[in-house]
Amino acid sequence: MSSRFDRWLPWIYALPMIAFVGLTFAYPTLSLLTYSVEHVGRSAYLPTTFVGLANFRYIATDSLFHRAIANNLRLFLCVPVLLVLSVLLAQLLHDRPKGWRIYRSLLFIPYILSIPVVGVVFGYLFQYQGQLNNGLRALGLDALAADWLGSPALAMPTIMSVIIWKELGFGIILCLARLSSVGEQYFEAARVDGANWFQVLRYVTVPQLIPTLAFYAIVELINMLSWVFSYIYVMTLGGPQNSTVVAEFYIYQQVFQNSQIGVGAAAGVVLLCIVGVLLAVRQWLTRRLAIYESE
Amino acid sequence: MRANNRSSAWPASLLPHAALIGFAGIALLPLYFMLVSAFKTRDEFLANQFGPPRAPVLSTLMQSFAGGDLFHWVLNSLAVTIASVLLSTAFAALAAYPIALMKWRAGPYVLGTLIALMVVPPIVLVIPLFQIAAALRQLNTYQTVIVIYTGLLLPFSTFLLASFFKTISPSLIEAARMDGAGSWRIFRSILLPLSGPALATVVTVQALWVWNELLIAIVFLQSEHLRTLMVGLTVYNSRYRIDVPMVMAGMLWGTLPMLLLYLVGQRFFIRGLTAGSVKG
Numbered sequence: 001m002s003s004r005f006d007r008w009l010p011w012i013y014a015l016p017m018i019a020f021v022g023l024t025f026a027y028p029t030l031s032l033l034t035y036s037v038e039h040v041g042r043s044a045y046l047p048t049t050f051v052g053l054a055n056f057r058y059i060a061t062d063s064l065f066h067r068a069i070a071n072n073l074r075l076f077l078c079v080p081v082l083l084v085l086s087v088l089l090a091q092l093l094h095d096r097p098k099g100w101r102i103y104r105s106l107l108f109i110p111y112i113l114s115i116p117v118v119g120v121v122f123g124y125l126f127q128y129q130g131q132l133n134n135g136l137r138a139l140g141l142d143a144l145a146a147d148w149l150g151s152p153a154l155a156m157p158t159i160m161s162v163i164i165w166k167e168l169g170f171g172i173i174l175c176l177a178r179l180s181s182v183g184e185q186y187f188e189a190a191r192v193d194g195a196n197w198f199q200v201l202r203y204v205t206v207p208q209l210i211p212t213l214a215f216y217a218i219v220e221l222i223n224m225l226s227w228v229f230s231y232i233y234v235m236t237l238g239g240p241q242n243s244t245v246v247a248e249f250y251i252y253q254q255v256f257q258n259s260q261i262g263v264g265a266a267a268g269v270v271l272l273c274i275v276g277v278l279l280a281v282r283q284w285l286t287r288r289l290a291i292y293e294s295e
Numbered sequence: 296m297r298a299n300n301r302s303s304a305w306p307a308s309l310l311p312h313a314a315l316i317g318f319a320g321i322a323l324l325p326l327y328f329m330l331v332s333a334f335k336t337r338d339e340f341l342a343n344q345f346g347p348p349r350a351p352v353l354s355t356l357m358q359s360f361a362g363g364d365l366f367h368w369v370l371n372s373l374a375v376t377i378a379s380v381l382l383s384t385a386f387a388a389l390a391a392y393p394i395a396l397m398k399w400r401a402g403p404y405v406l407g408t409l410i411a412l413m414v415v416p417p418i419v420l421v422i423p424l425f426q427i428a429a430a431l432r433q434l435n436t437y438q439t440v441i442v443i444y445t446g447l448l449l450p451f452s453t454f455l456l457a458s459f460f461k462t463i464s465p466s467l468i469e470a471a472r473m474d475g476a477g478s479w480r481i482f483r484s485i486l487l488p489l490s491g492p493a494l495a496t497v498v499t500v501q502a503l504w505v506w507n508e509l510l511i512a513i514v515f516l517q518s519e520h521l522r523t524l525m526v527g528l529t530v531y532n533s534r535y536r537i538d539v540p541m542v543m544a545g546m547l548w549g550t551l552p553m554l555l556l557y558l559v560g561q562r563f564f565i566r567g568l569t570a571g572s573v574k575g
Contacts, residue, residue, distance in 0.1 A: 009397065010394075010402065013397075016385075016386040017386045017387060020442070020445050020446040021449050023446055025420065027427075028420040028423035031426070031427075040426075092315055093315070103319055106322055107318060108561075108564075109323065113553070114506065116528050116529055120529070121325040121328055121543070122325060123532075124542070124543075125328065134344055165321065222414045227416070229509070230509040230510065233510075233513070234509075251419070252418060252510075255425070261422060268418065272419055278414070279411055279414050
């Protein structure tokens with residue numbers, strides 16, 4: 001027995017995975033650290049030189065990088081909206097109205113559509129002469145018609161609404177799955193005691209959903225830092241007037257358009273640190289909530 | 296206001312439906328817009344932006360496919376998706392086996408690392424990977440993106456399969472071992488046959504991710520004949536910018552494969568996407 005399940009066997013099974021993960025995660029992360037303290041030359045004639053913390057000093061004073069980080073922080077504002085809407089819709093579905101399965105399927109569709117497709121379609125809907133504005137004008141609400149993606153003040157909120165639209169389905173499904181595993185007797189008991197819909201929501205649903213919501217919030221916060229590149233690339237390319245540049249897009253521009261690999265890498269290290277902090281919070285929450293749930 | 300039974304509880308039974316229909320409507324808006332516009336001519340679209348087409352035509356949908364670009368991109372995306380999902384699922388199953396079912400002291404640490412890696416922003420990995428690929432003269436090749444996609448998928452797929460393997464009864468494995476089955480035999484004849492739904496879940500979620508991925512495809516597949524569908528669609532969009540029905544027809548073609556897969560295998564999508572929340 002022990003000869004078969006001996007010490008090196010697990011490593012052999014895991015080897016291909018470890019090799020691929022090492023190649024795509026471990027090695028790049030290490031070289032990212034090196035790049036961040038170098039001026040990376042573009043060819044043999046422009047050699048790479050060690051520049052210490054110059055790249056970090058550069059981004060520390062670059063107003064575009066500050067704006068990018070500020071925009072990522074603004075994206076965090078999507079998260080409370082997502083939490084509230086997920087809870088409300090999950091509770092509505094959990095009440096099992098007629099056809100709730102169909103509603104669930106439909107509400108989940110935005111989550112499976114691709115960001116490039118969604119971005120292009122919303123791009124047209126939000127144009128100055130697009131459907132949204134023409135609809136508003138037809139209703140006599142000309143004053144509300146605006147250049148949604150074309151004005152620096154509105155572009156970011158517009159992108160945020162598209163992100164909320166896309167990510168909401170995930171939250172609903174998570175909350176619904178959790179509510180289905182909560183005993184129906186809790187809801188029933190509250191109703192027997194005369195609790196109305198909002199009281200059930202406040203005193204039964206929300207407390208039961210706390211662990212799920214904490215998980216969902218952290219996942220979405222990390223998304224708002226690490227996974228919003230496609231929205232920006234397809235809808236605004238960082239414009240108008242750089243008003244929608246986020247950290248990912250800043251790095252992309254520095255590396256692939258300005259060939260400032262060192263600067264991009266330094267920004268990447270900063271981004272990685274922020275994500276690392278959120279990850280630590282998530283691990284801490286998971287441990288805390290495991291205790292909370294077992295009580 | 297306080298009601299005694301469920302049916303008369305506030306909000307009245309019509310209100311939930313109104314709210315759900317409202318949100319479902321918003322959720323379907325882009326799909327509706329793609330669908331109705333793709334069956335209009337450009338002239339009809341200028342006169343009728345919102346409603347269903349008065350004189351539905353197939354010519355827009357046909358035209359969008361003409362020239363073969365869309366078809367070509369779909370094939371490219373299929374090739375990349377199938378290859379990386381197959382590789383990642385196979386390697387993930389192999390790695391999840393010792394993590395979940397063998398006495399392996401490093402196992403929990405490997406799993407913890409994988410969970411942490413799931414949140415690394417791809418953009419920071421792309422910088423060095425691009426330099427490596429350039430140094431090895433491997434830019435603009437499918438093998439490069441397939442390797443990268445496989446690597447990026449592995450933390451998630453390994454984690455998911457490991458959590459599934461952990462639910463398999465240890466006595467089953469023990470019994471097979473008593474009968475003299477080796478580790479490979481147990482993997483082939485017990486684990487894999489039991490894992491059908493789990494593998495289907497992992498495959499669907501990964502396929503969705505690769506199919507919809509944009510950043511890596513933009514950076515690593517720059518030559519025209521290698522483009523994946525998602526990159527192609529952004530190019531297509533700028534090509535037909537003023538002809539909205541044409542753009543929408545292209546977007547509809549781009550959406551259909553995943554939409555059909557979702558309608559057929561909905562439970563796999565939902566299970567796979569919620570699975571991560573069981574243990575963070």
